[in-house]
Amino acid sequence: MTRVLEFGPLALFSRVQPETTVRFWTGIDPHDSLGEPIRRWGPRRFLELQRSLGNDHFDLIVCHVPFHPLRLRDPRWLAYEFISRTRAAPLVALDLNDRIPLTPTALKLLDRCHMYFKRELPIDRDKLVTNPSARQKGVLARNLSKLRPISIGLAPWRIADLPDPLPEKTTDIFYSGTFNLEIRSRGAEQLDRLAQEGIRVDLSRERLDRKEYLRRTAQAYLVWSPEGLGWQCFRHLEVSAAASVPVINHSAIEQVKPLQQDRHCLHYHPDGDDLLQVIRAALTDKQRLQKMGQAARHHVLTNHMHANSVAYILSTALSAGLRNQRQRVAEPEPLTIFHTGVPAELEFIVAMTQDSKCR
Numbered sequence: 001m002t003r004v005l006e007f008g009p010l011a012l013f014s015r016v017q018p019e020t021t022v023r024f025w026t027g028i029d030p031h032d033s034l035g036e037p038i039r040r041w042g043p044r045r046f047l048e049l050q051r052s053l054g055n056d057h058f059d060l061i062v063c064h065v066p067f068h069p070l071r072l073r074d075p076r077w078l079a080y081e082f083i084s085r086t087r088a089a090p091l092v093a094l095d096l097n098d099r100i101p102l103t104p105t106a107l108k109l110l111d112r113c114h115m116y117f118k119r120e121l122p123i124d125r126d127k128l129v130t131n132p133s134a135r136q137k138g139v140l141a142r143n144l145s146k147l148r149p150i151s152i153g154l155a156p157w158r159i160a161d162l163p164d165p166l167p168e169k170t171t172d173i174f175y176s177g178t179f180n181l182e183i184r185s186r187g188a189e190q191l192d193r194l195a196q197e198g199i200r201v202d203l204s205r206e207r208l209d210r211k212e213y214l215r216r217t218a219q220a221y222l223v224w225s226p227e228g229l230g231w232q233c234f235r236h237l238e239v240s241a242a243a244s245v246p247v248i249n250h251s252a253i254e255q256v257k258p259l260q261q262d263r264h265c266l267h268y269h270p271d272g273d274d275l276l277q278v279i280r281a282a283l284t285d286k287q288r289l290q291k292m293g294q295a296a297r298h299h300v301l302t303n304h305m306h307a308n309s310v311a312y313i314l315s316t317a318l319s320a321g322l323r324n325q326r327q328r329v330a331e332p333e334p335l336t337i338f339h340t341g342v343p344a345e346l347e348f349i350v351a352m353t354q355d356s357k358c359r
Contacts, residue, residue, distance in 0.1 A: 002314055003057060007049075007083050008064025010096060015155065016310045022056060024049050026066070026076050041075035049082065058089040060317060063113070065095040069103040080105055090114045090322035092313065096152065098229035100253075101130045110143045114322050117150035117313060120230045121254045148316060149254040152232045153309040154300065159241045161211040166218045166243055169290070172283055173247070174220035176204035176213055177235070183226050183249060183270050190275050191224065199283065218242040221289045222266070222282060224275075227251070237304050240264060240296035245289050247278060256312065257303045264296035 001020045006013045009027030011034055024045075025036055039045060063083055070077040084091065093109040095102075095118040102110065107129070110116050122128065125144060129136050173194070179185045188203065195201040202216055217223055223239040225246040231253050239246040240259060248259075249270045259265040268278040282289060302308070 053088040172200040173222040174202040175224040240300040243293040
C-alpha cells in the first residue's frame with residue numbers, strides 16, 4: 001500500500017485510506033477536521049511535520065492548494081514553503097478550488113511539484129493566469145506538462161440519504177439552489193415559462209435538507225444543474241447518482257471520464273432559449289430519459305467517488321515513475337530555517353508566531 005502524507009485544508013486520502021495516510025491539517029472548517037482540534041501553525045507544529053518527514057517513509061506527498069492567497073506573515077505560508085521544498089518524497093498538488101486562475105501560492109506549487117491535479121482546468125491554459133507578469137508566464141510555460149484534470153468527486157456521505165429503493169418519477173424537471181448568478185436567475189425564469197406550458201416543474205427557492213433534496217432529485221426525470229463559482233459541482237454527480245438526468249450548461253474545462261452528452265446528461269447553451277428547447281425535446285421520450293438516468297448513476301458510482309479519485313491520482317503519479325523519484329522538479333532555494341533540522345533555528349518562527357498580526 002502506498003504511504004502518503006496529506007497536507008492542507010481538505011481531506012481526501014485521509015478519508016479513503018486512513019491506515020496509510022499521515023495528515024497535517026491547515027484548515028479552520030470543523031467539517032474538514034476529521035475530529036482533530038484546530039491548531040495554529042507554531043514552532044511545535046512545524047517540528048512535528050519535520051520529524052514526520054524525517055522519520056517516516058512516504059511514497060507521495062499530496063498537498064491541497066489553499067483556497068485563498070496566503071500572506072507572508074501567515075504561519076501557514078511558511079508551512080507551504082516548507083512542504084513545497086521537501087525532498088522526502090515526490091510532491092503532488094491537488095487543486096479542488098472553485099476558480100480557474102491560480103493564486104501566487106498555487107503557481108509556486110505548480111513550479112515545485114511533480115504533478116498538479118486541478119478541478120477547474122481550462123482547455124485554454126492561458127486562463128490559468130490573469131494579467132500575468134513575464135515571470136508568471138515563464139512558470140506556466142515550463143510546467144504545462146504537469147497539469148492533469150481531476151473530478152470534484154463524491155464522498156459516500158453525500159448520497160447516503162438517497163431513498164432506497166429509488167422512487168418512481170413524478171416530476172419532469174427539478175431545481176433547488178441559489179439564484180445569485182445571472183445564469184441561474186435567467187434559467188429560473190425559463191423554468192417558470194415551462195410550468196405555464198403544463199410541464200411539471202419542481203422549483204424550490206428555499207434551502208432543502210439533504211434527504212428532501214435527494215428525494216425530490218430522484219423523483220425527477222431531469223434536474224437543472226447550472227454551474228456555480230466553478231463549472232464542476234457536486235450537483236452534477238448527485239443528480240446522476242439519483243438516476244436522474246442533469247441538464248448542464250456547456251463547459252470549457254478538461255475533465256476526467258466526464259458525463260457524456262445524450263448518454264448520461266444533456267448540455268445547453270445559456271444564451272437565448274436553448275435551455276427551453278433542450279428540456280422540451282428531452283421530455284418527448286421519457287423512457288429514454290430513464291435509461292440515461294440509470295447509465296448516469298452507474299457511471300458516477302463507478303468513476304466519480306472519492307475512492308476513484310485517490311486511485312486515479314496514485315495510478316497517474318506512479319505510472320509517471322514518481323514512486324522512486326526523490327529529486328525536486330524545480331530546485332528551490334533552500335529554506336535555511338529548516339535546512340539542518342536544529343531546533344535552535346526555529347527562533348524566527350517563534351518570533352513570527354508571537355507577533356499579534358500572525359494570530
